[in-house]
Amino acid sequence: MKSTVEHLSPTRVRINVEVPFDELKPNFDRAYRKLAQQIRIPGFRPGKAPARVIESRIGRAPILDEVVNEAIPTKYMEAVTTSELRAIGRPDIEVTKIEDGDHVAFTAEVDIRPDIDLPDFGDLSVAVDEVEVTEEEVLEQLDELRARFGTLTGANRPAQTGDFVSVDLTATVDGEEVEDAKTTGLSYEVGSGNLVEGIDEAIVGAEAGESRTFTTKLLAGEHAGKDAEVTVTVQSVKVRELPEADDEFAGMASEFDTIDELMADLRERLRRVKRMQQGVQARDKVLEALLERTEVPLPEAVLEAEVESRKHDAVHAFDHDEERLAEFLKSQDKTTEEFDAEVRADAERSVKTQLVLDSIAEKENVGVNDNELTERIIYQAQRFGISPDEYVKRAQESGQLGAIFADVRRGKALATVVRRATVTDAAGNAVDLEELFGRVEEPAEQPPVEEAPAAEIAEDEAAVGEGAANK
Incomplete structure (x- = not known):
């Protein structure tokens, strides 16, 4: 040949x-x-x-x-x-x-994939938020824990923010009742914002048995994006009483004997969460700095395929009804042209990110071993609420196993860059991300795939590296 x-x-x-x-x-x-x-x-x-x-x-x-x-x-x-x-x-x-x-x-x-001139990763410098845990945040966590053990008692007064109410809901659009929006006996915490916009204002001040009507835009269903007249009827009002924050509560709600030990544990958990958030912020900012300093010609056919895929996903949410999508965009004060421009910009960034991270993975000899791939599959399966075997089956049927492998590899490539970049907090202090991304290592000339950097932190990167190429 x-x-x-x-x-x-x-x-x-x-x-x-x-x-x-x-x-x-x-x-x-x-x-x-x-x-x-x-x-x-x-x-x-x-x-x-x-x-x-x-x-x-x-x-x-x-x-x-x-x-x-x-x-x-x-x-x-x-x-x-x-x-x-x-x-x-x-x-x-x-x-x-x-x-x-x-x-x-x-x-x-x-x-x-074009040849890409990559910058020196050591020249990348970003600043992230400081890790600071306030006493107010610890008390807020304690209150949330106390709320799990709280009891609801009837309140003989109008509803207030923070109360729990049982409500009936009906809605009409252009005078016609919307069946999907009709419900009875719905339990709702006033002020939580978990239902349609305007409902909290309507409920506050209403007594049991009282009905109030307000106008809001529906966010889903056949009438998504349209104005609806919603009637909410308060059936009951209850207030949540919290247990005292004392040693007895600590023993009941945790493995600790005293409230001081419980508070210390909550403080440490918050610190770990903020450290994780700091790592995610470092990842995102390093990626942004990397993209800004890297010129990448975009393959036209790949870019157009990405644009079409994103448009398909958008209209799929409206049962492939483009008129409903247009109505929703109008409700968001956005034109179809603006939507198309946003989709293209997001697609360009996504394709550029994938090309850059693939080039880094190739340059740094980043590999993915079976354990790392298995951990990602388990992580994704848990997200979708299905078994790993079922997730693998669906991925095979849709031809997505290769994409899962590529996503893990790109996450590891990005972690390699983050480890070599200079990361400081708002006060100018160097941020040690070793706990999240592993220690800085210079690549060997030809490292074995199994010994690729950060193999030992694949579980954290399954979360921190998740979706890096789609940002």
Whole structure:
């Protein structure tokens, strides 16, 4: 097989391939066996007719079609591998010549990952928030814990913020009742903001048995984005009484004997959460700095595919009804043109991020071992509330296993950059992210895949590196 490569742009090539018929003998053998099973020829058992008899019966053209259709994908991949191209996306293939008995020629145009000049990671510098736990925050956590053990008692007064009410809801749009918005006996904490906008203001001051009507925009369902007249009827008002924050409560609500020990534990948990948040902030800011300092030509076909995928996801949320999507955008004071521009900008950033992180992973010899891949699968399965086996099955059916592998690899590549960047807090103090991203290591010349940096912190990176390429 002969192949040549024409560079059409920094992100696209045309591969010209010629395959001599001598290399296609296995393909012809499989084609004859396949066709022999499909046709019935008098005097021969199914699958036993000789090649010359099959040709005389159906002609040469169907056989050539079968051979070419089977051979081209394999020969295309051989050409890509031989030319050491980093092909991305689907190729546009065109058969240019079939000379029976001599050779088959075809061309394949495909996007490639461009060469990217990466900045020195050590020159990247970002500032993040300080880790500071206030006494007010600790008390807030304590109150939330006390609330879990609180009791509800009836309140013979109008509803106030923080009360728990039982309500009935009905809604109409243009005078017609919305069945999906109708409910009875719904328990709701006043002021939580977990229902439609305007309901808290309507409930506050209402007594049991009182109904109030307000106007709001529906956020989901058939009438998403439309104004609706909502009537809320308060059936009961209850107040939550919290247990005293003392040693007895500490023993009941935790493994600690005293309230001081419980408070200390809450303070440490908050510190760990804020450290994690600081790490996430460092990751995001380092990524932003990296992208700002890196020029990346974007493969057009890959970019357009990303744009179309995002538009499809957007309209899918409205049952593929573009008119409903347009109505929702209008309710958000956004035009279709503005929406399209935002989608394209997000797609450009996503594609650029993927290309940069893939280049870093290649440069730094970042690998993904079985444990890291398994941990990501378990993490994702828990997010979707399904078993790991079911998640893998769905990923295989949708062809997403490769994407999961790539996401883990990109997360590790980004962690490599974060470890080498300079990260300080708002006060100018150096931030030690070793707990989250591992210690700084210079890459060996050819490290084994299993010994890639940060393999020991894959569980944290499953959270911290999650979705880095989609930001």
